[in-house]
Amino acid sequence: MILRSLIAFSLLAVPQSAAPESAPVADPVPKVVCLHKDGYSAGTAFRVGPNLLVSVNHVTSSGNCQIDGQAIHIFYASAKADFSILSDDRAGKWLKVDCNGFVAGRKYLAIGHARAMDELTVVPMIATGQSDDGMAILGSVFEAQPGQSGGPIVDAETLAVVGTVNAADWENGLTYSVELKGTSICARAA
Numbered sequence: 001m002i003l004r005s006l007i008a009f010s011l012l013a014v015p016q017s018a019a020p021e022s023a024p025v026a027d028p029v030p031k032v033v034c035l036h037k038d039g040y041s042a043g044t045a046f047r048v049g050p051n052l053l054v055s056v057n058h059v060t061s062s063g064n065c066q067i068d069g070q071a072i073h074i075f076y077a078s079a080k081a082d083f084s085i086l087s088d089d090r091a092g093k094w095l096k097v098d099c100n101g102f103v104a105g106r107k108y109l110a111i112g113h114a115r116a117m118d119e120l121t122v123v124p125m126i127a128t129g130q131s132d133d134g135m136a137i138l139g140s141v142f143e144a145q146p147g148q149s150g151g152p153i154v155d156a157e158t159l160a161v162v163g164t165v166n167a168a169d170w171e172n173g174l175t176y177s178v179e180l181k182g183t184s185i186c187a188r189a190a
Contacts (some may be wrong), residue, residue: 008132014027020172021030021149023176024078024089025088025173026041026067026068026088026091026092026093027067027068027092028046028047028049028092028093028095029044029045029046029047029095029111029112029113029114029120029151029152029160030044030045030046030047030053030067030068031043031067031113031118031147032045032055032059032065032066032067032072032086032150033065033067034060034061034062034063034064034065034066034117035062035064035065035066036062036063036064037181039157040060040068041058041059041060041062042113042116042147043056043058043059043112043113043147043148043149043150043151044059044111044112044113044147044148044149044150044151044152044165045057045067045072045150045151046094046095046150046151046152046161047084047092047093047094047095047153047157048094048095048097048185049094050092050094050116051087051089051090051092052082052085052086052087052094052113052162053072053085053086053087054083054085054086054150054152054162054180054183054185055068055084055086055149055150055164056082056083056084056149056150056164056165056166057077057078057083057084058082058149058166059082059084059150060074060077060084060086060147060150061077061079063154065086067088067090070088070089070090071088071144072086072087072088073086073087073088074086075087076184081178081183082166082167082178083178083183084150085121085184085185089175095152095154095159095160095161096158096159096160096161097161097180097185098155098158098160098161098162098180098188099180099185099186100162100181101136101162101163101179101181101182102127102136102138102162102163102177102179103127104127104128104129105126105127106125106126106127106137106155106156107124107126107155107156107157108124108125108153108154108155108156109122109123109124109125109153109154109156109159110122110123110125110138110140110144110151110152110153110165110175111123111148111149111151111152111153111154112144112145112147112148112149112150112151112152112165113147113148113151114144114145114146114147114148115145115146115147116133116147117147120171121147123139123140123142123143123144123145123148123175124140124156124164125138125139125140125153125175126138126139128174128187131176134182135166135167135176135177135178136163136176136177136178136179137174137175137176137177138153138174138175138176138177139171139173139174139175140175142173143168143169143170143173143174143175144165144168144175145168148165149165149166149167150164151164151165152164152165153165153175153177161180162177162180162181163177163178163179163180164177164178164180165177166178
């Protein structure tokens, strides 16, 4: 099931029609590296439009962020919601977005660059409820790993993005997510 989902996920991204034939196609789920005075932070982002990406504030808050060595622009960031919207100048593919939110008991996949590796890590999960601060809670034998922050959580059946990977509770096997349904990403799609 997971392998089939990964194959389908790689085919899911919608190509940007204006992409030049000779230009490299940007990854729909790239690794984000943000440089700062104490070193760097690394996480994941995902494309929701031709030059529009989503990530999380705790990865991008220092600014000076890059994907594949190219600068990206942060044009919205919320520390309170731990959410950020980014843009770049690269042609790429983007993911479908599901603005209906998580459904308790439904299967999802958390996707991202765990431990800042170049390869994607996929963690299967099941939506279990809401936290006191309004984040969706997903349970699993394995939780999302550092570096997956900002990555998409996709519905395991439709492969549409429902939320972002925001935090993990390693002791209890839980991952926390901001649902896209309450963000400007879904407001613009409505």
